[in-house]
Amino acid sequence: xxxxxxxxxALLAAGLVTGLAATALAGEIRxxxxxxxxxxxxxxxxxxxxxxxxxxxxxxxxNGHTLDVTLLNDECKSDKGVANANKLIFQxxxxxxxxxxxxxxxxxxxxxTAKTKVPQIIPHSTNEKITQxxxxxxxxxxxxxRYYAGVNAKYVGENIGKKIAYLCAADAASQNDCEAMQAxxxxxxxxxxxxxxxVQEKEVDFRTHMQKIKSAGVDGIMIAALAETMARALVQSxxxxxxxxxxxxxxxxxxxxxxxxxxxxxxxGVFFTAAYAAADDRPIARLFNEMVRQRYxxxxxxxxxxxxxxxxRIVEIALGNADLKLDSANLAADRxxxxxxxxxxxxxxxxxxxxxxxxxxxTPQCRDGNRTAVLIAYTKGGKDYVTEVLARxxxxxxxxxx
Amino acid sequence: MNLLLAPFRGLVDFxxxxxxxxxxxxxxxxxxxxxxxxxxxxxxxxxxxIYLTNRILIFILLSVGLNIVKGFCGQVTVxxxxxxxxxxxxxxxxxxxxxxxxxxxxxxxxxxTGLAGIIIxxxxxxxxxxxxxxxxxxxxxxxxxxxxxxxxxxxxTGIMLIPPPQxxxxxxxxxxxxxxxxxxxxxIGIYLSFSILRSATxxxxxxxxxxxxxxxxxxINVPANKLLAFVISALYAGAAGALFAHMPPGFIHxxxxxxxxxxxxxxxxxxxxxxHIWGGVxxxxxxxxxxxxxxxxxxxxPLTFGLxxxxxxxxxxxxxxxxxxxxxxxxxxxxxxxxxxxxxx
Numbered sequence: 001x002x003x004x005x006x007x008x009x010a011l012l013a014a015g016l017v018t019g020l021a022a023t024a025l026a027g028e029i030r031x032x033x034x035x036x037x038x039x040x041x042x043x044x045x046x047x048x049x050x051x052x053x054x055x056x057x058x059x060x061x062x063n064g065h066t067l068d069v070t071l072l073n074d075e076c077k078s079d080k081g082v083a084n085a086n087k088l089i090f091q092x093x094x095x096x097x098x099x100x101x102x103x104x105x106x107x108x109x110x111x112x113t114a115k116t117k118v119p120q121i122i123p124h125s126t127n128e129k130i131t132q133x134x135x136x137x138x139x140x141x142x143x144x145x146r147y148y149a150g151v152n153a154k155y156v157g158e159n160i161g162k163k164i165a166y167l168c169a170a171d172a173a174s175q176n177d178c179e180a181m182q183a184x185x186x187x188x189x190x191x192x193x194x195x196x197x198x199v200q201e202k203e204v205d206f207r208t209h210m211q212k213i214k215s216a217g218v219d220g221i222m223i224a225a226l227a228e229t230m231a232r233a234l235v236q237s238x239x240x241x242x243x244x245x246x247x248x249x250x251x252x253x254x255x256x257x258x259x260x261x262x263x264x265x266x267x268x269g270v271f272f273t274a275a276y277a278a279a280d281d282r283p284i285a286r287l288f289n290e291m292v293r294q295r296y297x298x299x300x301x302x303x304x305x306x307x308x309x310x311x312x313r314i315v316e317i318a319l320g321n322a323d324l325k326l327d328s329a330n331l332a333a334d335r336x337x338x339x340x341x342x343x344x345x346x347x348x349x350x351x352x353x354x355x356x357x358x359x360x361x362x363t364p365q366c367r368d369g370n371r372t373a374v375l376i377a378y379t380k381g382g383k384d385y386v387t388e389v390l391a392r393x394x395x396x397x398x399x400x401x402x
Numbered sequence: 403m404n405l406l407l408a409p410f411r412g413l414v415d416f417x418x419x420x421x422x423x424x425x426x427x428x429x430x431x432x433x434x435x436x437x438x439x440x441x442x443x444x445x446x447x448x449x450x451x452i453y454l455t456n457r458i459l460i461f462i463l464l465s466v467g468l469n470i471v472k473g474f475c476g477q478v479t480v481x482x483x484x485x486x487x488x489x490x491x492x493x494x495x496x497x498x499x500x501x502x503x504x505x506x507x508x509x510x511x512x513x514x515t516g517l518a519g520i521i522i523x524x525x526x527x528x529x530x531x532x533x534x535x536x537x538x539x540x541x542x543x544x545x546x547x548x549x550x551x552x553x554x555x556x557x558x559t560g561i562m563l564i565p566p567p568q569x570x571x572x573x574x575x576x577x578x579x580x581x582x583x584x585x586x587x588x589x590i591g592i593y594l595s596f597s598i599l600r601s602a603t604x605x606x607x608x609x610x611x612x613x614x615x616x617x618x619x620x621x622i623n624v625p626a627n628k629l630l631a632f633v634i635s636a637l638y639a640g641a642a643g644a645l646f647a648h649m650p651p652g653f654i655h656x657x658x659x660x661x662x663x664x665x666x667x668x669x670x671x672x673x674x675x676x677x678h679i680w681g682g683v684x685x686x687x688x689x690x691x692x693x694x695x696x697x698x699x700x701x702x703x704p705l706t707f708g709l710x711x712x713x714x715x716x717x718x719x720x721x722x723x724x725x726x727x728x729x730x731x732x733x734x735x736x737x738x739x740x741x742x743x744x745x746x747x
Contacts, residue, residue: 037700073700075662078560078655079646083457084697086577090450104560108653115651127559170550170656175558198551201558 027326028068029319032088034081034099034109035123037073041227041256042101044296045308046071049098049123051295052312062319065326070094074105076171081105085112094118095324095334098311101304103127103172113137117332119339123311124304126252127176128364128400136362139342141311141352142303144368145173146400148252148273149180151373151393152222153188155271160247161219162191167209167233169225171201177251178224180400194218199233201226206233210240224251231262238266247271255302260378260385267381271390273373275352276306279387280374288351299384306351313350314369318342345369354394365397429593436585440578452577456649458690459584460642463591465670465682467638470595471523473677474604475631476611478535480664481522481542485636487659488545489515489643491555494564494654504567504648512640518545519636520629527625530614543661550656560655564647575650584645591638595679598634607631611677666693669711675723684722 031053035046053069056062070092074081081100088094089112097113097120100106106125113120114135122130122138126145131138156164164185168178178196185191195216197209203225210233213221221242223233234248250259250272260267278289278300288309292301322341324334343366348356354372359365372394380386420428443451468482493511496502502510525537549555566575567583574580598604606627609617618624647654666689674685692710696703718725 043701070698072697073703077657077660078653079658082651082653083453083694086453087450087694087697090453091448104558104655104657107560107562108651111651111653129559129562170558172558172560172655200547200550 027065029062029065029096029324029326030068030070030092030094031315032085032092032094032097032099033069033071034074034084034088034097034105035071036076036101036105037071038075039228039258041258041298041302041304044298045101045124045304046073048292048296048305048308049312052309053315056312056316062316063324065319065324067319074100074102076100076102076105078105078108082108082112085109089113089116089118093328093331095326095331096121096315096319096338098123098315100125103130103176106130107133107172110135110138118335119342121311121315121342123308125173127172128180128368129176131364131367132401134362137339138367139358140368141314141356141370142307143252143273143275143352143370143373144364144400145176145180145252146364147368147371147395148177148373149184150188150395150399151273151375151391152181152249153184154393155375155391156220156222156247156249157185157189157191160249162189163194163217163219164191164249165195165213165216165218165221166193167197167199167206167213167221167223167225169199169201169203169229171226173253174201174224174226174251178222181222181224181249184400199225199229201229203229204232206236207240210237210242213237214240214242218246220247220249222249222251223254225253227253227256227258228262230254231259231267234259234263234266234270244269252303255376256304257298257300257302257385260381261383264381267378267385269377269379271375271377273375274303275370275373276301276303277353277374277376277387277389278302279376279389280351280353285351300387310348310350310352310356314342314345314348314356317345317348353392364401371395371397371399426593429589433586433589436589437582439585440581444578449577452581454690454694456577456580456584458687459581459588460646460649461667461670461686461690462588462683463584463638463642463645464667465674465686466588466591466595466679467635467642468667468671469674469677469679469682470598470607470638471631471635472671473675473679473681474599474611475607475628477523477526477628477631478531479522479526479538479632479635480535480661480668481538481540481545482635482639482667483659483661483664484542484545485515485518485522485639486643486646486663487549487656488518489640490647490654490658491549491561491643492640493644494561494647494652495555497565497648498561498563504565504644508567508641508644508648511644512637515636515640515643516633519633519639522636523629523632526628526632539661539664542664546656546659549659556654556656558656560653561647562653564652564654566650566652567648574648577650580649584649587641587645591641592679592683599679603627603630608677665711666707669707669714671721672711673714673721675721675725675727678721678723678727680726681721681723688722 036042037046053067057066072084101124103125120138122140128144128146223230248270250270254272255274292298318341322337343358343360346357352370353374356369358369374392375390376387417428440452471477489511492514493507496507606622670685670689675681
């Protein structure tokens with residue numbers, strides 16, 4: 001056998017194996033997940049999604065169909081997220097895409113799923129532009145940044161004061177939170193920012209900013225940053241001598257457990273808006289807290305855990321209602337059926353502080369499913385942190401839209 | 403090695419025969435051979451391979467460019483990814499803010515990146531080795547930080563809706579169409595790289611790499627040639643950046659240009675073989691395929707890449723290109739010896 005013949009034979013064999021594998025996959029509902037699997041918590045969120053889908057399989061699947069879940073790490077990088085989405089869509093032939101964690105990754109993936117007509121459900125990204133792109137294929141489980149800003153600003157303006165300093169980290173979600181909060185303070189109370197500083201996504205030294213903020217004599221400091229960065233800024237705000245009477249306001253990532261764990265006592269009194277409060281006393285929340293504690297060793301789960309859990313439940317409901325053929329000839333039809341089934345999820349009551357509802361139109365009003373933000377404050381920092389719920393606010397559906 | 407290269411021996415002979423007609427003929431034939439690749443890949447039922455090929459081709463352009471300054475000229479640069487970012491951002495902004503078509507935005511981005519290459523290259527006039535690496539690292543990283551904190555450059559949200567290239571009504575808006583663009587660019591890039599290597603400039607670069615003082619004594623303008631190497635390398639990075647930015651879905655973010663991407667690029671060049679043009683090509687293909695096939699093992703992926711880098715430096719410092727070179731030299735030596743012994747007999 002010549003070298004060329006050997007090569008052709010090997011190619012044919014590979015093609016046959018691929019074909020057989022594709023046939024074997026028929027009948028399964030294929031779900032692709034792309035998330036930021038780089039930090040300890042990030043890996044646990046992704047693992048929770050996989051574990052929960054696995055539990056569904058162990059319980060007999062959905063309408064007799066098992067779920068085949070592929071989890072990929074996008075490292076919070078848009079090019080890798082897009083590559084993952086393409087791999088999952090074209091290679092794994094997924095029926096549904098879950099992802100991503102980061103807004104800057106979810107944003108370009110929305111274009112990929114819109115073009116390939118694959119339903120995408122977002123577990124964590126809050127940037128308001130995601131649903132404003134007008135894709136008929138995207139659904140968002142978390143509360144949009146536009147709602148968070150409204151709730152935060154209302155509470156701050158009415159209870160704290162109007163002279164606010166802003167430290168905004170350079171990640172998409174924090175920037176969005178920071179800009180939206182400033183816009184809301186201006187529109188609701190006519191308050192201009194007392195101090196604004198852009199900082200790096202993983203900035204470590206905030207002392208110069210803190211000294212300037214201290215001399216500005218502000219009523220509050222909003223720190224919009226990812227968890228570890230926010231924790232460092234909180235600690236340094238006290239090191240700079242800014243008294244506890246100046247309120248510390250966190251962006252939505254203040255909900256993440258590394259914030260109180262790293263910031264320690266500096267976390268006490270920090271308040272923020274989130275989609276879930278571990279201090280929630282509903283039985284479902286108590287059970288969930290206990291499950292996360294046992295399974296992932298987290299003292300009190302943040303809203304990224306609850307959103308991952310809620311997402312799986314919503315997908316479970318939608319897949320249960322979708323009429324799926326699950327063969328290669330009907331892949332496009334199955335994807336459309338899943339999209340329509342998710343759009344039909346109304347009034348889902350899970351861990352989120354309010355009901356989650358979607359509808360068919362490709363608008364933010366229809367695709368930002370959760371409109372209820374809960375205002376939470378840390379009453380104790382450290383690893384055994386404690387939170388309390390200050391308020392729960394459901395925003396009007398059009399809020400924050402221009 | 404004989405076994406490894408056996409399937410390609412016929413192919414190499416074929417292309418060598420074509421090169422005797424004219425230097426460009428084998429390239430044109432290779433180009434024609436590569437044209438139907440998207441259709442062949444599409445026939446496997448997995449269009450992701452085409453996307454993967456496009457990504458690899460962009461990395462090939464980048465690593466071949468990096469090889470010019472690092473491999474040919476021996477300058478340690480860790481700022482190449484910053485130049486790639488400049489190319490991407492410039493082309494995107496010209497297309498979005500000023501409505502420039504890709505065909506104007508890309509050359510403009512290449513020129514701007516070339517100018518930036520002078521800045522990145524300036525430290526090479528006075529610095530060498532680790533110091534130059536640190537200086538270029540700082541410059542490259544400062545580009546990324548500047549993008550990250552400047553709203554006009556995309557800031558934290560990134561630059562969205564970058565239009566795909568277009569010729570009349572033909573829009574390069576999917577993987578298949580985009581392939582023809584990146585494949586053409588990569589082929590031109592590799593061809594030019596060979597041309598530079600064969601030219602007086604290429605020889606001057608290599609003389610500087612081997613011994614700066616000796617090169618200087620022989621009348622080579624060392625600072626000017628070092629800068630030229632940086633500029634040529636930057637032109638490649640600018641072209642790769644523009645191609646990356648306009649590739650659907652047309653989105654770039656400062657996180658695409660971190661030190662991790664730079665290390666990955668270095669790995670491609672080191673694995674392929676520093677100073678070997680085909681090394682950059684082979685390295686880009688192998689590293690990207692390894693990366694893609696270890697995606698699901700994200701827990702150990704960085705460790706795997708780190709280990710490969712360490713093992714390469716220890717056991718194969720010249721990379722795959724070096725191994726092939728050694729094989730070819732040995733083969734030539736054996737052939738010469740046989741000819742001599744035949745003559746003696």
